[in-house]
Amino acid sequence: MHVHRTVGDVTRRIAKRSASSRKRYLERLAAAARKGPARGELGCANLAHGFAGAGEVDKDALRRTTKPNIAIVSAYNDMLSAHKPLESYPAALKRAVTGAGGIAQFAGGVPAMCDGITQGRAGMELSLFSRDVIAMATAIALSHDMFDGALLLGVCDKIVPGLLIGALSFGHLPTILVPAGPMTSGLPNNEKSRIRQLHAEGKVGREELLDAEAASYHSPGTCTFYGTANSNQLLMEAMGLHLPGTSFVNPDTPLRDALTTAAGERIPRLTAQGEDPTPIGEVVDERAVVNGVVALLATGGSTNHTMHLVAIAAAAGIELRWSDFAELSAVTPLLARIYPNGQADVNHFHAAGGMAFVIDQLLDAGLLHPNTRTVTGSPFAEAYRCEPALDDGELVWRQAPRDSLDKTVLRGTADPFSPDGGLRMLTGNLGEAVMKTSAVAQEHRLVEAPARVFDDQEAFLAAFDAGELSGDLVAVVRFQGPRANGMPELHKLTPTLGVLQDRGQRVALVTDGRMSGASGKVPAAIHLTPEAATGGPLALLRDGDPLRLDAETGILEVLVDGGELESRDPRATPEPAVGTGRELFTAFREAVGAADAGATVLGFDGDR
Structure with a gap:
């Protein structure tokens, strides 16, 4: 083949x-690798510990190493x-x-x-x-x-x-x-999404939202x-x-x-x-x-x-x-x-x-x-x-069937939903980011608008509730990378950003945090590296800076003179939060690698 x-x-x-x-x-x-079971090389006391709790038949087989x-x-x-x-x-x-x-x-x-339980909570x-x-x-x-x-x-x-x-x-x-x-399958996804957005707008209460979620996850x-x-x-x-x-x-x-x-x-x-x-x-x-x-x-x-x-x-x-x-x-x-x-x-x-x-x-x-x-x-x-x-x-x-049984859901390579895959990599003077494009309509894949800069998603949601997010904007949510706070997913942003887009505003998200599979119809440049907490350019942005996010050309940049940007003092990294076990992971935050290197603390091939 x-x-x-x-x-x-x-x-x-x-x-x-x-x-x-x-x-x-x-x-x-x-x-x-061993030619025979590795337990055959254990000392007698070691092996006895290994089969002490087994039933008699298994104990005999473990003992014989056959x-x-x-x-x-x-x-x-x-x-x-x-x-x-x-x-x-x-x-x-x-x-x-x-x-x-x-x-x-x-x-x-x-x-x-x-992650579904810990969304928006400290545990995330x-x-x-x-x-x-x-x-x-x-x-x-x-x-x-x-x-x-x-x-x-x-x-x-x-x-x-x-x-x-x-x-x-x-x-x-x-x-x-x-x-x-x-x-x-439970509640249809379009109905779940509709009720989530209505709740974000304050048009339905918690009980109706909880009923919808319980019918989805059932x-x-x-x-x-x-x-x-x-x-x-x-x-x-x-x-x-x-x-x-x-x-x-x-x-x-x-x-x-x-x-x-x-x-x-x-x-x-x-x-x-x-x-x-x-x-x-x-x-x-x-x-x-x-x-x-x-x-x-x-x-x-x-x-x-x-x-x-x-x-x-x-x-x-x-x-x-x-x-x-x-x-x-x-x-x-x-x-x-x-x-x-x-x-x-x-x-x-x-x-x-x-x-x-x-x-x-x-x-x-x-x-x-x-x-x-x-x-x-x-x-x-x-x-x-x-x-x-x-x-x-x-x-x-x-x-398997050689033809899709429902072409609204699944198609062959001769008639795909899109000629290219569902992920794009964006680069520019802000660094490198990932964008999931498979749910983003063509007309929303280019956004050029002033930045609204927030240091966490709660500040963004507070600005929305206060009616401060009018006009076209690129929401920047920073200090959400692995070094800053463990890189939580920011799913709580999705319904609110969807509301703004449905109102006719051109909106996008730029963050060093994660969105996961919840990345939806709003263009979102995520996993931005270098992250703000390690001195990435994201820490230099201010409200009103013009940003350009173009999924078609793979560009993510701030349209500010390089000299001016470099002259700015970076926003100080917020102090790591404690409680809910977060203080136990201080060593992880200090050792973790960048998102594009897997965001891991583990040492592979002796490289740490």
Whole structure:
């Protein structure tokens, strides 16, 4: 199968710049690999500790070191809808692993916080850092030299990237990501959005707003809009780390249960003792990373992955840059319209053809690498064009529909919603930023207007409530980067900015903070780096400075003479807040890297 010239060029460029770090990473994998179970090298007291709590049958197998032992690492908690279904997974997976000739132990849990709950609250300042905490917790769970493979249970925003980064530090172990699926569809997204804007204008009260939100988020499973959680699932499938078609099957259904069992049955076969050894560090190579980027772009996925994918790649010794996203975006057509980039939710997307259709189309266009390794044991193109089904209770995979079943939601590469992807990179004298364009109408992609400058989103909302935001404007919300306060998402801005735009004002947002999958119809230059807290030009802006944001040409600039700008004293960085655990993350804020380097505190390849 052919590979598009740009996809091939970008992949080769990534491989070339990553040659040294990738080589060192693979050498570490080879050094960590064992011909037999690693627990065979433990001292007797060490090994006895490792199986003391097991049942008699498992204890005997662990003692003899003849069967592969699989670690289960889970983000289960029963507060978060996306992770509630995971409660029953460990027992089901243990049965499946045992039936396939292995053993499984629950190795550890990782924290799982919800950005939807912490929006606009102090806890949101811990959100991005939780990814690196999860990576560390995953590494701790796998650190006992008891395991020959891993099953990772998680779904939401920072959790899947954290689990994957942690697993890549044990890249010699085979690993399968096991998701839970989205909740069934609730209140239509256009109605939810309408009520949110009415509440922002003071036209409906809290009770009506809460009724709408409760009808939207109503049962166990992932939120159905296409934010970071569902982008995570798409990426794991596009990178060959899920079983095919696993991403968007609803919880508590026979097919979901069968897919979970299949993951448990598959993992022993991927171990060094199995017939198809497949270390995760070899699955996640330059081609798999590019496949993830292309799938994200083709569906208008979450902007958070301009950071998460960079950090994931770095954990595998691969240097991914924002310029790679931009170059791939230019040749990747937009195939999906999923809220907030359309009115459909992920259930509608799945019913219209879903992942198998998208992958089939992108492979035929040469936009995905067809021969990457996967957890199925088959090359990517062979396995991931298929979707799962039950045939008389037996799990089978069948060819996906070759035509979309709903072209308002999902289209092929011959008739895309847009000829290019859903992300743009902006550059100029303010630095570099990311913009999600898939939901922004053409007429709103160029805004030139005076700045209104705020140091947090509460100040912006107060100005709106006071009626101070009249006329065209570019809202600048700064000191929201990783070094300043952990880079919280600024979702509370979305309804208000939408109100201003609907009034006929030309508006845009510029921030060193995050918007994630909630980036919608208002043009938003986000993740701006260098951030204000590290002396970036954003700290020099003043009310009234003319700003130009042009998504078509990729320009973000302040139209002020350079000499005048440099003569200004930067606005002092606000003191970091304390309380709600924020003081515990002082070391993270001091050590964190820039957004375009993954916004991570973790050291990869000994580079910190």
